[in-house]
Amino acid sequence: MARAVAGYYARQAQPFGRTGDFTTAPEISQAFGEVLGAWCAVLWERMGRPDPVILAECGPGRGTLMGDALRAVGQAAPAFHAAAQVHLVEQSPSLRDAQARLLGGAVAAWHDDIATLPPGPLLLLANEFLDALPIRQFVRRGGAWMERWVQDGAFVERPAEAAPALPAAAPEGAMKEVSEPAFAFVAALAGRLAAQGGAALLVDYGPAAPAFGDTLQAMQAHRTGLDPLAEPGARDLTAHVDFPALAEAARAAGAAALGPLPQGLFLQRLGLMTRAAMLAQARPRLAGEILSGAERLVAPEAMGRLFKVLALCDSRLAPPPGFEES
Structure with missing residues (x-):
């Protein structure tokens, strides 16, 4: 699975969007990246406004999420924007090129692994990253x-x-x-947060309670149910994320773990629908598309229930936004 996924992302220059194989939340609504950027800004304030602070993303795709987050905090939280040093964890050369084209000089460096991120307080985002790790x-x-x-x-x-x-x-x-690589990733991340401070937000799909089942799936041209062993490297391979086990691993490594929460509930608590309504009002010709995209992210029958959100943070921090009531 690891070799097939690496080959897939090395070969596919544009796997995302309507013309690709699948669509992720940042490609569906710009409000997704904007509210996650605001989440990071609030955490930065609670951390004591460290300057610099590492703002990292794992599996950043085309850079859409980070671009939306930086634009939002540049307007609403300029002090955080100035303090943030953007680092992207991405192994695919073609996707690194796409990220560089979109984000330009905003990116301080790219990394193959979180182990090479600079030391210091960290705010990390990972959307649909864990599901591609081998099982x-x-x-x-x-x-x-x-x-x-x-x-x-x-x-x-x-x-x-x-x-x-x-x-x-x-x-x-x-x-x-x-997924042993997922356990290793979460343990390393949690250990760093416990030692150096910060928080991480992991968004992906999977159950909220321990479960049995075969969830390995292949996707191509937005079609699922394909043979995962056919055409290795030509199809995207993923599996559901075991959130309860990863939360337990994070706590064992010394960090606080909150959730998982259903994505729809989390995004509504962060005000995604309110932000989408503002965008729709500002762009009336695109209002229907904007609102339907936001609804797709929060509706239980769409992505709102299947997708979950897990927060990891320095245990000295108060519960982050969206998790206060969990």
Whole structure:
């Protein structure tokens, strides 16, 4: 999965949007990036207005989210905008080029991993980043766990070796997915936040409670249900994020973990629909498109329930915006 995903993003110059393979929240509504930028500005104030502060994004796509966030805070929170040093965690050369074209000199540096981010207080955003990290799949057979492998273009099952902690009891045929890279990412991020201060917002799709099931999916030209083993590197591969397990890993590393909250609830608490109404009023010819895009992000039957939001932060900080009531 890791090799296929790396190959996909190396080959696909424009995987996002209507003409690509999938569409993410920042491409649907500019209000998404704007309210996340405001979220960061509030956290910066609560952190004591550190200058400089690292403003990072993992998996920034074309740079749309960061561009919207910077424009919003430049107008509403100029002091934060001046203090923020933008760093992007992106491995794809073609996407780095797209980000550079959109954001220009606003980006201080690009990174392959969060390990090379400069030290100091950090505010980090990651939208649909964790779902692309590779997973292992384990299947319950005859009271024991088997691991699913790929051999000659097909799935095979072998006795699980060097397996992570798995439920002691599960029904026959149950599948449990584990993303060790996601655990490593969250543990490293949480450890840094606990030691150096800051907060992170992780937005992705997955269950709010522990769950079994096969969620590996391939997407191409906005079509799902495709064979994930066909045409490796030509299709986007993702899997649901295990938010409860990642929250537990973050707490074990010393950070506070809040959520996950349904994306719709979180965005409404941040005022996304109010902001969308303002944009619609300012651009009456596009009002219908603006409002329908915002509704898509918050409606339970669209992205509002499937997508979740998890916040990680220095435990000395008060609950961040959107999580005060959770």
